[in-house]
Amino acid sequence: MADLFTIPVLLGILYSGIRLATPYLYASIGETFAQVSGVLNLGVEGMMLMGAFAGFFVAMKTESLALGLLAAALTGMLMGLLMAVVSVTLQAEQGISGIGLALFGLGLSSLLFKRTMGGVESISGFAPVKIPLLGDIPYLGDALFNHSLVVYGAFLLVPVAAFVLNKTTLGLKIRAAGQNPEAADSLGVSVNRIRYFTVCLGGMLAGIGGASLSIALINLFQENMTNGIGYIAVALVYFGGWRPSGVLAGALLFSFVNALQLWIQVKGINLPSDVAIMLPYILTILALAFAVRRARQPAALTKPFERGEN
Amino acid sequence: MKRTLLRLGLLFVLLSLAVTACAPAATPAASTPAVVEVTRIVAGTPVVEEVVVTATSPAATEVPALRVAVVFPSTITDAAFSQSMYEGLLKVQQEMGEDKFEIAYSENMFNVPDAAAALRDYASQGFDLVIAHGSQYGTSVAQIAPEFPEISFAWGTSLDTFQAQGIENVFAYQAEAQQGGYVLGTVAALMSESGVLGVSGPVEAGDAKLYVDGFKVGALAAKPGVKVNVSYTGSFSDVSLMAAAAETHIQAGADMLTGSSQSVVGAIGVAKDKGAFWLGTQWDQTSLAPEAVLASQVYDWTGIINDMIAAHQAGVMGGKSYTLTFKNGGLVIQYNDGIDIPADVKAAADAAIAGINDGTINPLKPAE
Numbered sequence: 317m318a319d320l321f322t323i324p325v326l327l328g329i330l331y332s333g334i335r336l337a338t339p340y341l342y343a344s345i346g347e348t349f350a351q352v353s354g355v356l357n358l359g360v361e362g363m364m365l366m367g368a369f370a371g372f373f374v375a376m377k378t379e380s381l382a383l384g385l386l387a388a389a390l391t392g393m394l395m396g397l398l399m400a401v402v403s404v405t406l407q408a409e410q411g412i413s414g415i416g417l418a419l420f421g422l423g424l425s426s427l428l429f430k431r432t433m434g435g436v437e438s439i440s441g442f443a444p445v446k447i448p449l450l451g452d453i454p455y456l457g458d459a460l461f462n463h464s465l466v467v468y469g470a471f472l473l474v475p476v477a478a479f480v481l482n483k484t485t486l487g488l489k490i491r492a493a494g495q496n497p498e499a500a501d502s503l504g505v506s507v508n509r510i511r512y513f514t515v516c517l518g519g520m521l522a523g524i525g526g527a528s529l530s531i532a533l534i535n536l537f538q539e540n541m542t543n544g545i546g547y548i549a550v551a552l553v554y555f556g557g558w559r560p561s562g563v564l565a566g567a568l569l570f571s572f573v574n575a576l577q578l579w580i581q582v583k584g585i586n587l588p589s590d591v592a593i594m595l596p597y598i599l600t601i602l603a604l605a606f607a608v609r610r611a612r613q614p615a616a617l618t619k620p621f622e623r624g625e626n
Numbered sequence: 627m628k629r630t631l632l633r634l635g636l637l638f639v640l641l642s643l644a645v646t647a648c649a650p651a652a653t654p655a656a657s658t659p660a661v662v663e664v665t666r667i668v669a670g671t672p673v674v675e676e677v678v679v680t681a682t683s684p685a686a687t688e689v690p691a692l693r694v695a696v697v698f699p700s701t702i703t704d705a706a707f708s709q710s711m712y713e714g715l716l717k718v719q720q721e722m723g724e725d726k727f728e729i730a731y732s733e734n735m736f737n738v739p740d741a742a743a744a745l746r747d748y749a750s751q752g753f754d755l756v757i758a759h760g761s762q763y764g765t766s767v768a769q770i771a772p773e774f775p776e777i778s779f780a781w782g783t784s785l786d787t788f789q790a791q792g793i794e795n796v797f798a799y800q801a802e803a804q805q806g807g808y809v810l811g812t813v814a815a816l817m818s819e820s821g822v823l824g825v826s827g828p829v830e831a832g833d834a835k836l837y838v839d840g841f842k843v844g845a846l847a848a849k850p851g852v853k854v855n856v857s858y859t860g861s862f863s864d865v866s867l868m869a870a871a872a873e874t875h876i877q878a879g880a881d882m883l884t885g886s887s888q889s890v891v892g893a894i895g896v897a898k899d900k901g902a903f904w905l906g907t908q909w910d911q912t913s914l915a916p917e918a919v920l921a922s923q924v925y926d927w928t929g930i931i932n933d934m935i936a937a938h939q940a941g942v943m944g945g946k947s948y949t950l951t952f953k954n955g956g957l958v959i960q961y962n963d964g965i966d967i968p969a970d971v972k973a974a975a976d977a978a979i980a981g982i983n984d985g986t987i988n989p990l991k992p993a994e
Contacts, residue, residue: 328877332870339866435703436891436914438898534869534892535899539701539734543864574867578874581857582824589830593860 319583323455329575330459334467335533336571339364339525339542341470343549344556344563345477346521351553352481353514354494354507354616355403358414360522361546362421363395367523369425372530372537373432376439384531385466385524392523395421396516404511407620418546426539433537441535442466466524466532473521477560490514494614497621507621522546555604557612569603570596692722692755692935695748696731697741699760700862704888706908707833707925708733711759713909714927718935735760736862742766749774755938757781761832771796771944778938783833785947795943797934799927801950803833803886803907806923806957807840808847808989809978810905813921814882815845815852816971817903824875824902825856826868828887837886837907837923840989847993848974855880865892872896882920894918903965912962920965921975924958925950953983 319325343360350357370391375384395417402413442464451461481487492500493510501507525545530537548570556562573596580592694715702712712731719727730748735741741763748756749770758767758781768788771779775795783800787793814823823845827834842854855878859867869892872883876896883897884905891914897904898915906912906922930948937946950956959975961967981987 324877328874331877332873335873336866336870436705438891438895438914529866534865535895536865536891538865538888538891540863541865543861543866545866575870575874578857578867578871579878582855582871582874582878584855589858590860593858 320579320585325579325583327455327459329572329579330456332575332578333568333572334460334463334471336574337567338467338470338533339528339545340549340552340567340571341473341564342525342528343522343546344552344567345473345560346518346525347550347553348477348556348558348560348563349481349490349514349521350511350518351617352494352558352614353490353511354497354614354619354621355400355511355515356410356414356550356618357396357399357403357417357515357518358411358547358550359395359399359417359421360414360518360549361542361544362418362425363392363399363519363522364421364526364529364542364546364549365425365540366395366421367392367526368530368541369428369526369537370523371527372439373428375441375531376437381442381531385527388523388527388531389520390523392526393516393520395523396519397512399519400512400515404508404515404620407622410618410620422540429537429539436536436538438536439531441530442532464532466528469524470528471564474560474564481560491614493621494616497616497619501621501623507623511621522549525549551600551604554613555600558614559612566600566603570600573599691726691728692939693728693730693753694755694757694931695751695753696729696757696759697735697744697748697763698731698733699736699741699762700888701733702731704909705891705906705911705914706886706888708759708888710909710925711757711927714925714931717928718931736762738762738766742770745779746770749777749779752777754778755780755934767796768793775943778934778943780934780944785949787945787947789945794945797937797944798947799930799949800947801833801836801908801925801957802989803837803923804840804843804989805952805979805982806907806959807837807842808844808982808987809952809959809975810884810907810921810923811841811844811846811854812848812978813967813971813975814841814884814903814905815849816974817920817967818849818852818882820879820881821849821851822853822855822875822879823882823884824872824878824880825854826871826875826883826885826890826893827856827858828862828868828885828889829860830858833908834886836990841884841905843989843992844978847987848978850993853879859889861889862887863889865889868892869896872902873900876900876902910960912960912964916962916964919962920967921959921961924960926956926958929954929956951983952979 347360367388371384371388374387375381399417402408403410444462444464447461451457489505489510492505493507497507552563552566555566577592577595580587581589698708700708702708715729732744745758755778761783763781767779767781771793778795780797784798785800787796787798825838827838845852845854857871859871868889872893873896875883881902883902885893886907894904894914898918904919906919908925910922910924912919
């Protein structure tokens with residue numbers, strides 16, 4: 317055990333944990349916006365896969381990572397628009413339409429992959445950028461401040477999202493749409509327009525989250541490469557109590573424990589691999605059961621809003 | 627109004643399910659209710675029998691095409707287990723002629739109930755040989771095979787043909803993955819400068835465990851002081867965690883990495899980026915990173931496929947089990963010609979293969 321808690325191992329956990337947390341952060345922060353405005357979007361997984369594919373394909377064809385990222389954002393946004401049409405305008409049951417969208421994204425991204433590429437190829441993704449001064453801190457510099465811009469972006473997103481949700485008029489409108497849409501409506505807030513905005517924003521961030529895998533962290537596309545990240549991202553929003561800071565805490569806990577369990581195995585510590593693999597899930601469930609208060613759940617979550625019928 | 631809209635919404639869901647089903651590959655997440663099943667016919671134009679009625683020459687008796695169906699747990703482009711079988715079938719098809727050999731397959735059938743439905747479907751469509759390419763399909767094969775005695779089934783990796791249960795139409799196959807593991811472990815240990823090797827497996831069972839265990843034994847036999855770190859991700863498809871595992875191994879000092887399953891593409895990318903070398907298994911993985919892949923253990927199933935076909939045509943519907951070994955040519959070490967591997971390393975690998983073939987080396991028994 318003493319072998320495990322050495323400086324290089326702890327720094328390794330820090331480094332890997334930050335990378336692992338990146339796609340979760342994009343997807344979960346996007347989902348936070350949607351849920352705070354009252355829309356449960358279960359289609360995140362499909363949006364991520366479409367973003368991962370679009371980002372990779374465009375980056376490969378144009379040899380521009382920036383264009384790839386843009387394509388992923390736009391594709392995610394279109395998927396979000398689709399979700400908004402179905403769940404906001406057509407008022408379909410959000411849980412069901414979300415799963416439909418997740419399957420749609422899985423199938424379509426696989427189909428496009430087969431038709432355009434056919435096999436796994438790789439590209440050079442976003443390179444690490446060392447932050448001046450901070451990157452020179454002994455030990456910690458490399459683990460914390462030597463990542464790609466896409467990774468920094470994920471962490472910067474957290475305070476930005478918290479600011480928008482809590483300190484701006486837009487944030488107030490978003491929260492009102494999710495807490496009490498009738499009251500918001502009577503005060504002149506267009507509830508459905510707000511929800512369109514948040515679901516599209518959520519889709520865009522999910523798309524970028526998918527692309528963070530395909531053009532920044534792993535630098536290839538494989539069918540179903542998100543492998544459930546989109547669903548865990550939805551769970552992290554509940555875990556985080558609908559606050560960006562809570563989502564950050566959840567994403568970091570899950571990712572650090574995942575990085576830790578890999579080290580437990582690599583260091584040959586006598587723990588069955590199956591138990592090690594379960595650790596992040598067990599800890600997340602425990603934290604969810606004992607530490608998270610559900611009081612902040614938006615009152616109108618999953619409830620479609622229709623003007624004048626109430 | 628509201629009801630119409632709700633219906634429209636549900637219609638959309640159904641539509642998206644339909645699109646998913648049309649895609650050549652789709653894995654429903656475990657929590658989703660949809661049964662997604664994909665079937666594609668690769669080749670094999672239907673044989674049009676031209677019956678020419680003349681007084682002098684009798685109608686040509688054409689041999690009907692042999693029809694083979696396969697259920698794959700991943701995709702035919704996975705650079706691993708499924709691809710090896712698919713390419714083996716293609717090779718047999720080339721030898722026999724496209725009109726004599728028809729291949730149909732379903733990919734991404736990781737969900738066993740879906741796979742069982744596909745197997746039954748193929749059997750009732752009258753395919754001659756139905757292959758369930760995954761050890762998780764065993765119980766389904768044992769259930770379905772007795773209902774279709776005129777059809778041959780095959781499954782792997784396993785050696786159990788269910789003859790003990792009175793079933794006569796099932797073949798079984800497996801790869802002695804530890805043999806190639808031993809040889810690649812030898813190569814890795816001799817080529818490593820840091821003396822640390824990193825192994826990232828998917829699940830600690832079956833083919834993957836055999837490979838990992840053989841790799842470890844081979845590495846330690848070649849260079850007793852070498853350190854072999856082993857980790858598992860618990861999934862055959864988690865590319866992201868596999869990449870993180872490879873990163874962890876490199877941070878722990880490894881300069882030679884290996885692993886198995888289709889999720890290793892993530893780890894191979896990490897090896898390439900960080901300047902480590904990769905040793906592949908199940909299929910030649912050189913094309914994924916020509917600058918990083920030293921060598922791969924390749925599964926060549928053609929011999930087994932040919933034998934099963936010959937048996938089937940001779941009326942033997944099952945009951946035989948096969949293994950891929952170096953000796954029978956089912957296992958091949960494919961070096962990457964683009965990377966210079968010292969002659970003495972290759973000689974040590976050849977010696978290991980010879981030792982395994984003549985029985986002086988047991989790839990699963992650690993050296994004293």
